[in-house]
Structures are given as structure tokens and as C-alpha cells.
Amino acid sequence: MSYDSVKKYFIDNNITNEILLLQESSATVELAARALGREPGEIAKSLALKLKDGKIIVLVVCGTARIDNRKYKDTFHCKAQMLTVEETLAATGHPVGGVCPFALPDGIEVCLDESLKKYSEVFPAAGTGNSAVKFTIEELENAVKGRWVHVTQDC
Incomplete structure (x- = not known):
């Protein structure tokens, strides 16, 4: 279902990037990098987090x-708190390993970290643990209407 919602999101938002369905798992950065033949840094890792006010x-x-704890706290005014496996699926509609910034329920904000700008192209998941989509940074920004933040350690 999650893949179908991403596919519909792409159609509804006129996103023409091809969703790659892989034969092998891409549920972790290492697996995705290996499956796509890319560097681990080029994998756009999506993390579902809960803020102090309960917002996801x-x-x-x-x-x-x-994540740099100080930068995260300065930006979001709380400690980073990842959702559990069950909470992630319930809140985002995507399973762990397939969490992505597409087809999210209303009220979930997408934040894009400055670390992405180190690469010309990145590969977020597309709702499943064996999918990915190639985006330039500008295409990703336009596709998700995300807010830029800098909450990671310099790498």
C-alpha cells in the first residue's frame, strides 16, 4: 500500500522521476548503496521523529x-526521539526501511538536512524496503516542499 501511495503522490504532483523497484532489499543505507551501486552518502535516509509537542x-x-544533538536541540527545542517501528508505520504510512518524504499524512513536516547538499543526486526510498528514486537536490526540494535545517554532524 505504501508504494501505491507514493506512486499516486508522484502522479498527483507531476513528479516524473522513475521509482526503482529493486530485486534486493534497500531497507538500510548499506543495502541501498550496494543495490544501487552508489556511495552510502548518496542514500537519502528518512527518519521519523517526534517533537516535544507530539508533532511528527x-x-x-x-x-x-x-544527528548532532546540540544542533538538533537548538533547531527543534527538544532531544531527538525516533519513533518505534509500530509508531513509524502508524504515523507515516510507510514501514521502517521504506520511510520516505512522499505521500505523508497531513501535518507531518518534511525537513531536509544540509548534509544532502554534499551530493548532486540522492536516492530516497519510495515507501518500501526495496525501492528508491533518483533526485537532484533541487528536484527533491521541489517534490517534498521541505524546510532546510542543519542538524547533523559535519561529515
Whole structure:
């Protein structure tokens, strides 16, 4: 169902990037990089996080990035709190390993981390643990209407 919702999101938003359905798993950065023949940093890792007020965000970072606790707290005014596997599916409609910044329920903000700008192209998932989509940074920004933040350690 998650893949279908992403496909519909692409159609509804006139996004023509091809969704790649892979034979092997792309559920982790390492698996996705291997399956796509790309560097781990080029994988756009999507993290579902809960803010202090209960609001859910999806933070998209480059595959090798790690959250900098101080920067995160300065930006969001709370500690980073990842959702559980069950909470992630319930909140985003996407399973862990397929979380992406597309076809999210209303009220979930997408934040794009500056670490993505290190690459000309990145590959977020498309709702499943064996899918990916190639985007330039500008295409991704336009596709998700995300807010830029800088909450990762410099890599």
C-alpha cells in the first residue's frame, strides 16, 4: 500500500522521476548503496521523529550523516526521539526501511538536512524496503516542499 501511495503522490504532483523497484532489499543505507551501486552518502535516509509537542517530522539526511544533538536541540527545542517501528508505520504510512518524504499524512513536516547538499543526486526510498528514486537536490526540494535545517554532524 505504501508504494501505491507514493506512486499516486508522484502522479498527483507531476513528479516524473522513475521509482526503482529493486530485486534486493534497500531497507538500510548499506543495502541501498550496494543495490544501487552508489556511495552510502548518496542514500537519502528518512527518519521519523517526534517533537516535544507530539508533532511528527520526517528528517531527510545523507546516508552517512549522524544527528548532532546540540544542533538538533537548538533547531527543534527538544532531544531527538525516533519513533518505534509500530509508531513509524502508524504515523507515516510507510514501514521502517521504506520511510520516505512522499505521500505523508497531513501535518507531518518534511525537513531536509544540509548534509544532502554534499551530493548532486540522492536516492530516497519510495515507501518500501526495496525501492528508491533518483533526485537532484533541487528536484527533491521541489517534490517534498521541505524546510532546510542543519542538524547533523559535519561529515
